[in-house]
Amino acid sequence: MSKNQDTSLKYLFFTFLKIGAISWGGFMALISVVQQQLVEKDKKVADGVILDSISLASVLPGPLAFNVVSYLGYYLRGIKGALVSMVAILLPSFFLILILTYVYFVYDQVPAFNNFFLGVLPAVAAIIISVAANMSKKNIKDYRQVIILVFSGLSLVLFRSFYTTMLIMAVGGISGYFFYRNTISTDNKTVPVKIKLNFRVLISGVLGIAGLVLLIWLLPVFFQGENSGKATMVRDISLTFSGMSLTLFGGGYVIIPAIQEIVVDGLNWLNTNEFSDAIAMGQITPGPIFISATFIGYKVGGLLGAIAATIAIFFPPAFFMIFCSRFIDQIKRSKTISAIFKGLRPAVIGMIFAAAFTIGRGVELNWQTILLFASVLVLSIKFKINVAYLIPISGLAGVLLFA
Incomplete structure (x- = not known):
């Protein structure tokens, strides 16, 4: 390229x-x-x-x-x-x-x-x-x-x-x-x-991703007390949203029901009205509709949760796209x-x-x-x-x- x-x-x-x-x-x-x-x-x-x-x-x-x-x-x-x-x-x-x-x-x-x-x-x-x-x-x-x-x-x-x-x-x-x-x-x-695959680059990428996931998973271990609770929250939000972003296809309007099933019905992070309002905010603000993840992250973990959710929903599939x-x-x-x-x-x-x-x-x-x-x-x-x-x-x- x-x-x-x-x-x-x-x-x-x-x-x-x-x-x-x-x-x-x-x-x-x-x-x-x-x-x-x-x-x-x-x-x-x-x-x-x-x-x-x-x-x-x-x-x-x-x-x-x-x-x-x-x-x-x-x-x-x-x-x-x-x-x-x-x-x-x-x-x-x-x-x-x-x-x-x-x-x-x-x-x-x-x-x-x-x-x-x-x-x-x-x-x-x-x-x-x-x-x-x-x-x-x-x-x-x-x-x-x-x-x-x-x-x-x-x-x-x-x-x-x-x-x-x-x-x-x-x-x-x-x-x-x-x-x-x-x-x-x-x-x-x-x-x-x-198509020639650079296996060294491929293996390095796979190991890097695996290492990052492991680090996020072990994040609470490095903190104590209240900070450990915050680290657990960041871990859960990061893994949940990155997992969704890498497994859901079709763009914002198509995958809204799937996200609702996970964060409302499965994890109970939001109720139905709050989820509808989150989607509405994604529509009345400029940029990608996936920005609704910021709302959900804020509800679960405040500013830190909003940042974690936003990074997790956008960046992993973007790096896969680049690859x-x-x-x-x-x-x-x-x-x-x-x-x-x-x-x-x-x-x-x-x-x-x-x-x-x-x-x-x-x-x-x-x-x-x-x-x-x-x-x-x-x-x-x-x-x-x-x-x-x-x-x-x-x-x-x-x-x-x-x-």
């Missing part, structure tokens, strides 16, 4: 900090902001890199958008770039939900963000459509890719689940193989390749894999269109939302207005229009 050493760590930190502060709406909304910033505005990566990262993240566990950010940070500046990007994208939503959670448990209520969010949702749907349309222009080359795109979008709209996502990816890849395996030329530097991304360049030089990716890319774009529909479906249809949606769509597609301005302005417009 190539690294762009011209991209500074400072650029990555402040760029993803800004993206993390304005990305309402979950996975595809955040990816849309990333695409507009890194591809269209700053020209740091190509559309294909974004699509490759989404394709890889879609078949790996954990928060999809966060995994994509870790991939891009690693692509641009190696492991340091990945760490800086990962921390930066989380900081705004972490601190915001921490404040809201504190207010929630002190005053037993959540501040009224409803009107702001009513303005943001139609804007997010419009931005996702504009990004998907732009990607289509650059990546959809023939009618077969159009068919894959339409199949992907309709399937996810009609049958929204992790299994549908996996089926879409499988059908897209298989279709790409049969449609394009004989049309990929060696002029594109596609040659038969073998898998090391083989992207190798597998893409294969004619077979190149053909598969020609089917995967329109499938991913179709899922992006479906994400816009899913978000839009939750918006009440009235003249205010239609006005906001149409305005943002025109400003985004025709005038290329930066999403950093469109989303906050849309939220403020919602406050005025729905007052």
Whole structure:
């Protein structure tokens, strides 16, 4: 995987900090902001890199958008770039939900963000459509890719689940193989390749992970009294959330029931109402919806618990994503894999269109939302207005229009 050493760590930190502060709406909304910033505005990566990262993240566990950010940070500046990007994208939503959670448990209520969010949702749907349309222009080359795109979008709209996502990816890849395996030329530097595993790196990674898990498990042994109780709490939260993040597939909305079963029904860390409020906070704050883990961690163990839960839910699958991304360049030089990716890319774009529909479906249809949606769509597609301005302005417009 190539690294762009011209991209500074400072650029990555402040760029993803800004993206993390304005990305309402979950996975595809955040990816849309990333695409507009890194591809269209700053020209740091190509559309294909974004699509490759989404394709890889879609078949790996954990928060999809966060995994994509870790991939891009690693692509641009190696492991340091990945760490800086990962921390930066989380900081705004972490601190915001921490404040809201504190207010929630002190005053037993959540501040009224409803009107702001009513303005943001139609804007997010419009931005996702504009990004998907732009990607289509650059990546959809023939009618077969159009068919894959339409199949992907309709399937996810009609049958929204992790299994549908996996089926879409499988059908897209298989279709790409049969449609394009004989049309990929060696002029594109596609040659038969073998993926070479560095077993020393692999074994070191496995031993490192095993050692870290053992250290966390033994954490209470190193403390006494009250500190031992806190260490036990950190251990339980860390192992629970890291275990969930590495075994749950399909992104935030798909795995919410699984998380509820574990933290509400199984561990009794929250009641049903508190869990619903945690998910609501994840939706009304920017960044990944998995940030709801901060709320749960705070309820169980205060500030220390919030930090432990946030790190555990996001970082383990991100490092797994980085490890898998090391083989992207190798597998893409294969004619077979190149053909598969020609089917995967329109499938991913179709899922992006479906994400816009899913978000839009939750918006009440009235003249205010239609006005906001149409305005943002025109400003985004025709005038290329930066999403950093469109989303906050849309939220403020919602406050005025729905007052």
